Amino acid sequence: MIIPKLALRNLLGAGLRTWLNVVVLSFAFVVIIWTQGLYEGMNAQAERASVDAALGGGQYWQEKYDPLDVFSLEDAHAIVPDSLGAMIAANRATAILVVQGTLYPKGRIHPVMIKGIDPDQQLLSLPSHFLKTGEDRFPALIGSRMAKSTGLKVGDTVTMRWRDAHGTFDARDVEIVQVMKTIVPSIDQGQVWIPLDRLRILAGMEEEAGLVVVAQGALERPEAPGWVFRDLDFLLSDIKQLVRMKSAGAAILYFVLILLAMLAIFDTQVLSIFRRKKEMGTLMAFGFTRGRVIRLFTLEGALHGVLAAVVAALYGIPFLTWFARRGWALPEAMDSYGFAIGEKLFPVYSAGLVVATTLLVLVITTIVSFLPTRKIAKLKPTDALRGRMS
Amino acid sequence: MIKFLFKGLMRDRSRSLFPILTVVIGVMLTVFIYNWINGAQFNFIDSNARFNTGHVKIMSRAYAREADQVPNDLALIGVQSLVDKLQEEYPDMIWTPRIRFGGLLDIPDAEGETREQGPVMGMAVDLLSAGSNEPGIFKLEEALVRGRVPQRAAEILISEDFARRLKVQPGDTATLISVTMQGSMAVANFTVAGTIRFGVEAMDRGAMIADIADIRAALDMEDAAGEILGFFGDFMYRDPQASQITTRFNAAHGDDPDEFVPVMDTLLHQAGMTDLMAMLKMFSGLVLVVFIAVMSLVLWNAGLMGSLRRYGEIGVRLALGETKTHIYRSLIWESLMIGVLGSLIGTAVGLAESYYLQAHGLNIGFMMKNASLFISNVLRAKVSPVSYVIGFIPGLAATFLGSSVSGTGIYRRQTSRLMKELES
Amino acid sequence: MKKHSPVWILAVLVWTLAEAQVPSGDWILQKVDENIGSDNKISHSRMVIHGRRASRTVESRSWIQGDEKSFTEYLAPPREAGTKMLKLEDQLWTYSPSTDRTIRISGHLLRQSVMGSDLSYEDLMEDRKLRDLYAARVSGEEEYDGRVCWVLELTSKEEEVAYHSRKIWVDKERFVALKEDRFAKSGKLLKRTEVKDVQRMEGRWIPRKIVFKDMLKTGEGTEFVLEEVQFNAAIPDHVFSKASLRK
Known part of the structure; x- marks a missing residue:
């Protein structure tokens, strides 16, 4: 149990640096959930309108x-x-x-x-x-x-x-x-x-x-x-097809956004491993195996993801809720494309979307955090204590 | 001093390579996402323009009023001279006549009598004449399912589902039964060259694309057309310009009470797309702002760390007698150099990717049912002049901000402490 | 029909005596049919179609045998020349020389207008005798275009008719229908036919110029002018075959 505690303490101790990473990552969270919510809302609303007015069940x-x-x-x-x-x-x-x-x-x-x-x-x-x-x-x-x-x-x-x-x-x-x-x-x-x-x-x-x-x-x-x-699948196939294409386009956006956040985390990891060799040497001197050191550093990185989720929740939930309630006033013309949405677009955030996004970000963060730590495996405690990377 | 700093950067890989790499990746992503969003927006307008509205569209006043019923008896006449005049007046634009029509497609049996029959809606465009822009505008190959694109007179494409229902193979004969401009029954034979998918249920059920010369002959519409579409030469829609052309064109006929007088309309104005476009712009603007903010944070982060790890070196320089301000300034200069260099490379790479995706597109066919004419399953990026500079905003601003903030540490710390950090 | 004529005339005679001056609607319709005759004829006619932009004239020659068989060849304008149409009982085919295709006109196509006129193919297809489809009643006398007419009101006896009721003005002397209104079930006037010129040809009174008009639509209607008609013509049977369409 010492590793998680230590990791969290190290992370929080790093102050500004950590929070910058966390904020960036949390942005990715919120933007992905928000945009995907808009698409799902568009889909749901277009379907709902057709179902309510014409298709029934x-x-x-x-x-x-x-x-x-x-x-x-x-x-x-x-x-x-x-x-x-x-x-x-x-x-x-x-x-x-x-x-x-x-x-x-x-x-x-x-x-x-x-x-x-x-x-x-x-x-x-x-x-x-x-x-x-x-x-x-x-x-x-x-x-x-x-x-x-x-x-x-x-x-x-x-x-x-x-x-x-x-x-x-x-x-x-x-x-x-x-x-x-x-x-x-x-x-x-x-x-x-x-x-x-x-x-x-x-x-x-x-x-x-x-x-x-x-x-x-x-x-x-x-x-x-x-x-x-x-059935509705048959009656709504045109709408479904269009929405599928739209969200496929948006997937690229998410991909790039996550890539961006990962860039920040990777950067931080490389830097902290470079800077904290002495610390690693000390830990090893206290009997930490290399594996435990690697785990510690990986966990530190991965915790960015957890913190980001917390931060994203802190400002994201109020924002997304507010947005979902208020809706997005759409100009009338959206339907000229044969797309029945209505005057206001209300995003729909499904639980699946939130969980999937969170899991995805956590997994990727962990992988990205782990990659630079492989260097530690080659570390000799004596060199490390002197702050040298072999 | 700049030369000195540059040399320093180049020789110390930890000072240059990694920060530059970060900036490169960040800028590249920014440039790319900008072009990607741009592309999505462009594609939306573009497919509308290509298949439906043009950048501007000319119809007769009477035709425009009932356009959804394709009233070809009210079509424009004297089209060639009108197109010539437009071409002369706006040499940079492409003007192309089209005819929409409805009717029946009748498939003969061996005796030449009706075997299968189905209602059809059609679009006639200039597919075959030398130098026509329509093949490029329609990109029929991309939606082709079977057979090939028309290459000779009297060849048509029909929708795949329709072909299956009528049991028609490429190479078979199909007879169009429609109404001439004068109202007589029109009957014309065609060869089905191939089948395509339109991506819109109503069209996939029964639609055909034919060469305009054939349809003119069939519907007795010599030198007539339902609509004339105008495109800007570079296929970029520019609303102010389109509005200006439209105003000028309509002013020339404004007072003419004749219901067959040609009237022009812009892409945005047709089908109420103005608001839609405004919404799209708002959406993409929002995404872009968020993106640049995120990007700036990342690069700031990188710049910050770049300075943090050099406290040791700074201690030595202070000990050697450099002033803190001088060091601070040199740090900022360095970061700017990294920013410029990174932004340049990043923009170049981002543009290269974007150009690739502009030309080839990203096929999301695996997520879609099928390729089709109206709903492309190839997503494309779009490079615009702004693409060349957009990356510098996060690239420069973020690195500059990052090092300015982190560099202030120099002022806060004692020389002795900075010296001590040299050991690490 | 001819076989029964004496019976008919006897019936009419008895009835006329009983009712004095006003003949029955059926009798009048019968007289109209007799005037036109149901024997073979070859005619040459012109149709003037008024479009929203311009008017045009379509010329044609028709071979008609009784009520059920007819063959028409269009002669002008050049675009329509050579187009042929064959009607055999309730079937209609058209042949277009440019495509060398024979197309059966059925279902939806029957509702389309013929050559852009106010007449639909379906209107052309009407071949059953009005007497069979409608119960006729004389509702009075009226003057139309300077001629005294019987006014007949026809109400359908069967369900399968296009027009629920009709009103026909028949010249009292010549037994030519000078005007006809066709009504929807609701009684709304849908179509009107007016004869503008009647001439005596080969011993019969023949409407030479007729104007058809779709009353729900704006427009001037379609003029039909009979240029020439030859009664009791010898028409070989092969004319009324699909093979003759391609000739």
């Missing part, structure tokens, strides 16, 4: 439903199977019916997806409650991007045309009851939301749906013949 797709294939959409509707119907009745899922249509803002043709959603649904954050109007009105909800590209605003009426299940044309003037500000492009661009019941009747697709969104946290995945369950 996953979706059952009618087997022909494919949002990217406009050709197959015509047939992508079927009667909701009983298994899913039970979930819907228990508010654990909600049905969406998709019909292709055309909007005619100011006489221009604008192809759209008409989506019927239950105005009473609470599953998605999509503000469907705006669609609760009297039967005398025909309400439609659109997103802000859609509003921009069609030039429509709240209160406008616009002609919308579609074909029912038999291919018969139908057209109505719909009233834009709300322009929702959403950060999820998939429920905005080219989408018109109307009450599900109305669409089912008008399209002659009663009891039918194109997809059924499962509630978050609803764990049952009942069999539904003719329907395919799409």
